[in-house]
Amino acid sequence: MAKENFLTSSIGKKLVVGLTGLFLISFLVVHVGINSTILLNDNGETFNTAAHFMSHNWVIRVMEIGLLLGIIAHIFMTLKLHFENKSKRPVGYAVIDGKANSKWYSRSMTLLGTLLLIFLVIHMADFWLHTKKALYITHENENSYLEVKEAMQNPLLLVIYIAGFFSLGFHLLHGFPSAFQTLGLNHKKYTPIIKAAGTAFSIIVPGLFAAIAVALFFGLV
C-alpha cells in the first residue's frame, strides 16, 4: 500500500500537538520561575534583572521566535484536528452520558485552549507589546516590576487573569499526561508518576501565577 504521509496521518498530527504542548510546558516553567521572584518582595530588583536578561540575551530572542512558532503550530494543529474530528460524526447522539467514561476537561480541550488563547492575546497586549516598544522604539529603560504592579491594580484584569489561570490549570490537567501517552510513553511503573506530576504541575504553576497577581493587586509585594 502507498505509504501515508506521516505529518498528515492521524497519529503524526497528534504527535505535533504533543511535542508542541510539551515545549509550551517547558516555557511555563521558565515563565513561572521568573515571575516568582516578585514574591521575594525586594521591590522587584531580582525580577527586573531577570526581565532585562530575558529581553537582551540573543539566545532567548531566538527561543522566543521558536516559542511563537510552537504556539502557532499547537493552535493550528489542535483546531484542525478539532474540526476534522467533529466531521467524523455527522449525525450525533440524542443522549450522551459523558461523565460516565471521561473527564469534562478532557472533552473540553478546545474550549479551554480557546479561553487560554483569549487570555494570551490580552496578556501579550498588556506586557509583551509594551516591552518591545520600550526596547526598540522609545528606547526607555523600563522598570518591568512597576509596570506589572501598575497594570495589576485593575480589578477587571485580575478577574481575567484568574480565569485564564483556571483554563490553564484544567488544560494542563489533561494535557500534561496526555502528551506522554501521545509520545507512546505508557508504562505500569512510570505512568502513575507522570500523572501525579501532571496534577501537581497543573495546580502549582497556575496557582503561583494567580498568587502573584493577587499579591500585586493587594499590594503585598
Added chain:
Amino acid sequence: MEHTTINLTLKVWRQKNASDKGSFQTYNVKGISTEMSFLEMFDVLNEQLIAEGKDEPIAFDHDCREGICGMCSMYINGRPHGPWHGTTTCQLHMRAFKDGETVVVEPWRARAFPVIRDLVVDRRAFDRIIQAGGYISVNTGNAVDANAIPINKKDADNAFAAASCIGCGACVAACKNSSAMLFVSAKVSQLALLPQGGPERQTRVLDMVAQMDKEGFGSCTNTGACEAECPKEISLENIARLNREFTAASLASEE
C-alpha cells in the same frame, strides 16, 4: 435471586434504510423479567410489534449472545452497551434498570459506521483495516508446535489481553472523535508483541493506520472514553504502543 418484573418506556431509533432520515419511536414494554438480557427484552418488544401488526420489528445486530462476537451494537442511555462496565449489550441484564424508567436506544454514530437499518450499522470498515495488515503470513501445513518459540510471560499476557478485542466498535461509538485507535491498537499489539508478528511488524502498522485514516475515523485525544466503555477492557497502553510502533515504522520506512 429475587425475580421481579418491570415496565419500561423505550425510545428507539427507527430508520428504514441507509438513506432514510430516521427518527425516535416510543414503545412501552410490560412485565419484563429482570433476569432477561437487554436483547431478550428487544425480542419481547419485537414479538409485541409483530402481534400488533402496526410497526415492523426493530432490526438489531446479534449473534452469539454470550459476549464474544461483538455484534450487539446498541447505544443505551448515552453509553455504548449501556450502564454496566466491561459488558456487551447481550450480557446486560434488565436488573440494571428501574421500574418505570425511560431507556433511549440509538445505533453507533460515526461516519465510518453508516446505519443500515434501525440499530444495525455497517462495521465493515473494521474488516478492511484487518485486511490491510492485521494478520501474519504463514505457510499452511501441519500445525507448528505451540511451544517451539519461547515467549516471556509478560508479552504473552499482554498479547492475549489485546487479542480479546471482539471488534464490537464500542470504542468508536464512545469516542467524541469517533476514533478507532483502541481497536487498531489492540489488533496491532497482539501481533507486535509476539515473535510470529515480527517479520511484518512495520508494514502492518503503517498499512493498518493508513486504512484507519482512509475509512474516516477521527484522531485520538486521549479522553479515555474507549477504555472505560470497552466490553473487553482493552487498555490504553495499547494506544501508546500503537503510537510508538507507527512513529518508529514511519521514521524507519525508506519510502
